[in-house]
Amino acid sequence: MATCPPYPTPPSSPAGGTLRHAHWWQHTWVRYGAPSTLLALSGLVILALVREETGTEGFLVGLGLAVLPVPLLIAAFRWLDRVEPGPWRNLVFAFAWGACAAALIAIVANSFATRWIATATADPSSADTLGATVIAPVVEESAKAAAVLLVFLFRRRDFTGILDGVVIAGVTATGFAFTENILYLGTAFGTDQLTGDSGMASVTAATFFVRIVMSPFAHPLFTVLTGIGFGLTALSVDHRMPRRVALPLTGLLLAMGMHALWNGSTTLGQFGFIVVYAAFMVPAFGLLTWLVIWTRQRELRTVRTELPAYAVAGWLTPPEPFALGSMRARRIARKYARRHAGKSAARDVARYEAYATSLAFLRHRGRQGKAGPGFVNRERELLNELWARRDAARPALEYAARVAAPPVPVYLPPAPYTPPWPVHGPGPHGGPAAHGPAAYGQAAYGQAAYGRAAYGPAAPYPAHNTHTAHNAHTAHNGHDGYNGYNGYTTYNPYQS
Structure with a gap:
């Protein structure tokens, strides 16, 4: 294990850095301007394609419904990122990539592949099924994974562990699902307009229930597996290229497989969707939620340790x-x-x-x-x-x-004992003397237990100081806060 360099001493003022010549592609306006321009163009194109597919009214309805889960999902991923919050620009890039670039790639590639299969097989229905269960998971998860890869390569300083991969992947998938939901909900609204259906029996209501209420986490759940693969690569000590490629690729393949199972659930019979949702999606969501929360607590322990x-x-x-x-x-x-x-x-x-x-x-x-x-x-x-x-x-x-800070426990002294039998005669404090069992009488709390026999010459404390604990009047008094019998403190101010 490599040893760390020694800790530096605190400076009197922040040390200044040295300036170095930057290449043209390293300038801020290039690093931020080029991706922003590409994402903006992709957004305009995807906006035109979705509006053409749904119509203006359908687009507005789909937009209004699709935006509902977005703040909740973004807040959840931001909460996970609170231990070591990354810059907002990474999250903005991830969401914009998912909503614009990845969605555009998916629409174009899925449409082209489905049409090619339909032409090759002369069976449009099987082409649609094959496109949904095979083509779409491969294309969409690859397009979303590209955002995680770009952040991993070009913002490596902000990508240090599993949670960083989970957050970037989840926000990317949230943006992708946002655009996809606009398309599906807008199309469903257009169908209802043609058929005249409305209310709870409409296609729009059914689509909203499945995609917004039941499974808003579906796309983030798939892509988070890819993010975990990149996060494990960031944590890996092994710098060999095959292993560094295998971990993200494994996560991507798992994301594709889960996505394919989810899309193919509609072909498994009348209750196929419910079975896959209850037996697979919900447990997987719970397991991944536990994993990321456990990772978050582990990171806090690392902070307290280091x-x-x-x-x-x-x-x-x-x-x-x-x-x-x-x-x-x-x-x-x-x-x-x-x-x-x-x-x-x-x-x-x-x-x-x-x-x-x-x-x-x-x-x-x-x-x-x-x-x-x-x-x-x-x-x-x-x-x-x-x-x-x-x-x-x-x-x-x-x-x-x-x-x-957690509260410090305080141990109170035992309550004064009140004997259940009558007492008569002068006791050691001028009160009545107890005539009960030996456990609660003179032998237990008098000279034999707390007097010379207990703290005499053989005891480690001074034996003959009338102010110390050998005095039976002091030692058995539960209200005296400066002797060893009192549970508040064991400090005796009269002892040297």
Whole structure:
């Protein structure tokens, strides 16, 4: 296992970087302008194709219905990404690729393949079935996987694990399903307009129930398998090319297989769809949900494990690793900063949390030999980002650590014993002396148990100090907070 470089000492100010000459394709306007232009053109083309297929009224109806699950799905994937939130531009690119480029590729390729099969076999019905169960899963999952591949190759710094693959793949598939739902719902509305059907018995209502209510997670579920394959590649120590290609390819093949089973369920008889949905889709969705939540908790444990070393080195304060490893404490810190210093301070705290998480993951990969040759530079860069925001972030995180810390258990002393029999005569405290069993009388709580016999010369504490625990008047008094018998504390201020 590769050893990590030593921790640097905190600088007095963020270190400046050196400028280097960039090629023309590395300029910002090229890196962002070219993909944006291509996606915009794809969006215009797909808009024209869908509108031509559904009509203007059908397109508007389909758009209004198809948009309903989108905010929920995006919020779910963003929630998964809260441990180490990636930049919004990656999510915007993924959604736009799925809704525009992948949808355009799927429409053109599926139509061409289905027509070619129908011409070759002279059987349009079998061509439609073959296109839905074989051609569509291969084409659509490949088109969606292209977005994950592009982010993996060109935004490698933001793609460090399984959750990154899940989020990018899920958002891409959400965009693809959005455009596909517009097409299906708009077509169904057009069919109802021709037949005069309306209400719950309409084709639009049935399509809405199946695609929006029952299975809005279908496309994200398929493509997430591809994202997990890329995430495993990002975590892999083995840098051999066959293994790095095999993991994403395996995920892609699993996504195609699940997609084919889902599309082919309508050909398995009257109840084929229900059987596949209940016996396969729902369990698979539950299993993947558990996997990504478990991965999220594992990442939080990594943060709590790796960051204390930076606290020892002086980069972080001692409470910060705990606060940064708790989503509740992070949320409290952002609210505290917003309440006391405004929105800009809250944004600084959020960035501080993201950079600290990236630093913890980088250190974890470095200890496992996965960080690569740029470990030192990346570590220095992340530490400088933290140092620049420490004034805004540290008070908020220290406050959050105090608020979110688990309660310390306090053990109360036993309640004073009240004997169930009458008492007579002067006791050791001037009260009545107990004439009960020996367990609760003088032998148990008097001289023999807590007097000289217990803390005499053989005991480790002073034996003859009248203020110490050998005094029966002090030792058996449950209200005295400074002797060893009291459960609040074992500290005796009279002892040296």
